[in-house]
Amino acid sequence: MISVKSVSHHYSGGQQIAFEDWQIEKGEQWLLLGNSGSGKTTLLHILTGILKPEHGTVNIDGTAVYNLSSKELDRFRGQNIGIVFQRPHLIKSLSISENLAIAQSFAGLPADLNRIDEVLTSLGIADKKDAYPEELSQGQLQRVSIGRAVINKPALLIADEPTSSLDDKNATAVLNLLLQQSQLNQATLIVATHDKRVKDAFTNTYQLT
Amino acid sequence: MSPLKISWKSLWSKPLSSALNIMLIAFGTGILTILLLASTQIGDKLDKNSKDIDLVVGAKGSPLQLILSSIYYIDFPTGNIPLKEAMELANSPFVKRAVPLALGDNHNGIRIVGTDSNFVSLYQLKTKEGKFWSGDFEATIGATVAKNERLKIGDTFYGAHGLSGSSDIHKNHGYVVSGILELQGNVADNLILTNIASVWKMHEEHEEDHEHQVTDGTEEEHDHEKHSHEGHQHETPEAEEKKELTALLIQYRSPMSVAMFPRLVNETTNMQAASPAQESTRLFSLIGVGVDTLQWFALLIMFIAAISVFVNLYNSLKERKYDLAIMRTLGASRTKLFGIIMAEGLMLTIAGTLLGILLGHMILEFIGSNQESSQAQLSGFVLLFDEIYLFAGGLAIGIFASIIPAVQAYRSNISSILAKN
Numbered sequence: 001m002i003s004v005k006s007v008s009h010h011y012s013g014g015q016q017i018a019f020e021d022w023q024i025e026k027g028e029q030w031l032l033l034g035n036s037g038s039g040k041t042t043l044l045h046i047l048t049g050i051l052k053p054e055h056g057t058v059n060i061d062g063t064a065v066y067n068l069s070s071k072e073l074d075r076f077r078g079q080n081i082g083i084v085f086q087r088p089h090l091i092k093s094l095s096i097s098e099n100l101a102i103a104q105s106f107a108g109l110p111a112d113l114n115r116i117d118e119v120l121t122s123l124g125i126a127d128k129k130d131a132y133p134e135e136l137s138q139g140q141l142q143r144v145s146i147g148r149a150v151i152n153k154p155a156l157l158i159a160d161e162p163t164s165s166l167d168d169k170n171a172t173a174v175l176n177l178l179l180q181q182s183q184l185n186q187a188t189l190i191v192a193t194h195d196k197r198v199k200d201a202f203t204n205t206y207q208l209t
Numbered sequence: 210m211s212p213l214k215i216s217w218k219s220l221w222s223k224p225l226s227s228a229l230n231i232m233l234i235a236f237g238t239g240i241l242t243i244l245l246l247a248s249t250q251i252g253d254k255l256d257k258n259s260k261d262i263d264l265v266v267g268a269k270g271s272p273l274q275l276i277l278s279s280i281y282y283i284d285f286p287t288g289n290i291p292l293k294e295a296m297e298l299a300n301s302p303f304v305k306r307a308v309p310l311a312l313g314d315n316h317n318g319i320r321i322v323g324t325d326s327n328f329v330s331l332y333q334l335k336t337k338e339g340k341f342w343s344g345d346f347e348a349t350i351g352a353t354v355a356k357n358e359r360l361k362i363g364d365t366f367y368g369a370h371g372l373s374g375s376s377d378i379h380k381n382h383g384y385v386v387s388g389i390l391e392l393q394g395n396v397a398d399n400l401i402l403t404n405i406a407s408v409w410k411m412h413e414e415h416e417e418d419h420e421h422q423v424t425d426g427t428e429e430e431h432d433h434e435k436h437s438h439e440g441h442q443h444e445t446p447e448a449e450e451k452k453e454l455t456a457l458l459i460q461y462r463s464p465m466s467v468a469m470f471p472r473l474v475n476e477t478t479n480m481q482a483a484s485p486a487q488e489s490t491r492l493f494s495l496i497g498v499g500v501d502t503l504q505w506f507a508l509l510i511m512f513i514a515a516i517s518v519f520v521n522l523y524n525s526l527k528e529r530k531y532d533l534a535i536m537r538t539l540g541a542s543r544t545k546l547f548g549i550i551m552a553e554g555l556m557l558t559i560a561g562t563l564l565g566i567l568l569g570h571m572i573l574e575f576i577g578s579n580q581e582s583s584q585a586q587l588s589g590f591v592l593l594f595d596e597i598y599l600f601a602g603g604l605a606i607g608i609f610a611s612i613i614p615a616v617q618a619y620r621s622n623i624s625s626i627l628a629k630n
């Protein structure tokens with residue numbers, strides 16, 4: 001249901017990078033492996049419609065992502081793709097539940113407070129609903145960012161180095177949450193990492209060289 | 210969660226810098242509001258009081274002073290003019306109506322004006338209580354005078370010599386309040402009106418008193434002078450000739466008078482003619498310099514405020530570009546980010562402008578209520594149409610300050626921002 005075909009990208013420095021074709025079926029959980037500088041982030045950006053590749057196509061659930069207009073693409077991403085970044089990057093001026101609510105509103109979906117409660121409860125941080133980001137620990141913030149990524153029940157959940165800034169205990173917890181949340185929301189999961197702690201949990205891997 | 214609420218929340222997360230920006234804008238707008246209100250009100254007052262008066266005839270001297278003293282009652286009169294010559298002018302074919310004024314006394318700083326019924330018709334005065342003055346030493350007082358001095362019909366008060374100060378009180382005759390005027394919204398509110406004869410009589414006796422005192426002391430020196438005075442008093446027409454007025458307010462009979470009459474006065478008599486319209490314009494251009502300076506000062510503040518809002522947004526954009534990129538990944542379009550940044554700038558400037566306009570009104574009301582001079586009382590409870598320009602100006606500053614940051618937010622390349630992490 002997700003296919004990446006003959007994609008290549010040209011960095012502004014002049015360097016050319018080509019990616020192997022990639023076919024991902026619905027509900028699969030993939031690990032994207034590669035050392036830093038190997039193009040992991042570039043491939044993720046291409047996959048999520050953030051960066052238009054020079055050549056090749058990305059197809060998600062039958063939609064050719066780069067045929068959409070800028071506005072349609074933003075909307076499509078909001079509704080179909082959830083992204084977890086290395087750092088949580090929540091909006092400081094908004095409370096935890098408001099941070100999830102803007103994800104609903106930006107995606108053009110109606111505000112659904114029950115869904116917010118549901119997600120926060122499943123992540124074990126329902127009591128932090130009205131707190132502001134600066135009151136939470138790194139581990140808690142990363143959970144909120146997972147919550148934000150799954151709030152709209154995306155078809156594709158992508159995590160870019162989600163564990164690299166966390167200690168062992170939190171890294172395991174976050175990884176388990178990602179696996180659990182992708183199953184719970186029937187989302188395809190792709191985790192990009194160079195973190196060896198993560199590898200064992202996945203059977204499918206896409207290796208960048 | 211609407212984009213507006215995001216902007217709102219973002220402003221509240223930096224209360225100090227938001228407050229600083231709002232204050233700067235409010236300060237600039239406030240000064241402009243005060244200037245606008247004050248100059249409009251002063252201008253209106255000048256116009257209202259000189260309405261229907263085409264010319265003022267008085268003793269030679271500064272024409273501005275003549276206008277100020279005999280229309281606005283704020284400066285000292287230029288001197289006196291002989292009644293006989295004044296009456297000749299009043300009966301001239303060029304003149305539709307001439308209002309004689311005899312100034313010289315005050316009651317607690319309120320000017321006592323000796324005049325006739327022409328004054329009533331010129332200013333279209335109406336009494337609220339009682340009647341207009343008729344006999345000697347009857348006075349009709351303005352509404353504000355009645356209120357401030359707590360005078361009622363039938364009360365007696367004394368005039369003092371001069372236009373302010375009460376050291377030299379005319380105790381021989383008291384004025385009796387015969388009527389109180391309705392609130393007119395012009396100079397009449399702050400005047401005491403009586404007939405001309407009362408003013409004369411007050412002073413005849415006054416002068417005689419002085420003469421007695423002088424002759425008692427130094428008889429020799431003043432003997433000649435005294436003699437000549439006595440000589441006058443024997444012959445009634447000449448005594449009449451000695452009588453004087455302070456000024457004559459003239460209404461022209463036809464537009465043609467404009468060209469002829471002032472020249473007639475200035476060239477053939479020992480008096481001068483001054484045009485209220487001309488002198489008001491001159492006065493306004495004098496005040497105008499100060500107003501202009503303040504205006505530039507206020508505009509400078511507004512400009513600094515605009516820069517400050519710009520810097521504030523621009524800096525916060527640097528901190529927030531990652532936030533904004535995340536918003537894009539969450540589905541927000543470029544236009545939405547543009548809107549969020551614009552809304553932040555506009556909220557700051559609109560809040561500042563509205564606060565400034567409000568403050569301007571309040572401060573002017575405060576100044577007005579503490580004002581000594583009752584002839585130019587200012588009020589803050591007046592809303593002018595022109596204030597909409599102030600509001601538009603504030604809006605323009607908001608747009609000016611936020612457009613560059615907003616365009617940057619619109620254009621930002623989220624991939625490179627997110628990749629840098």
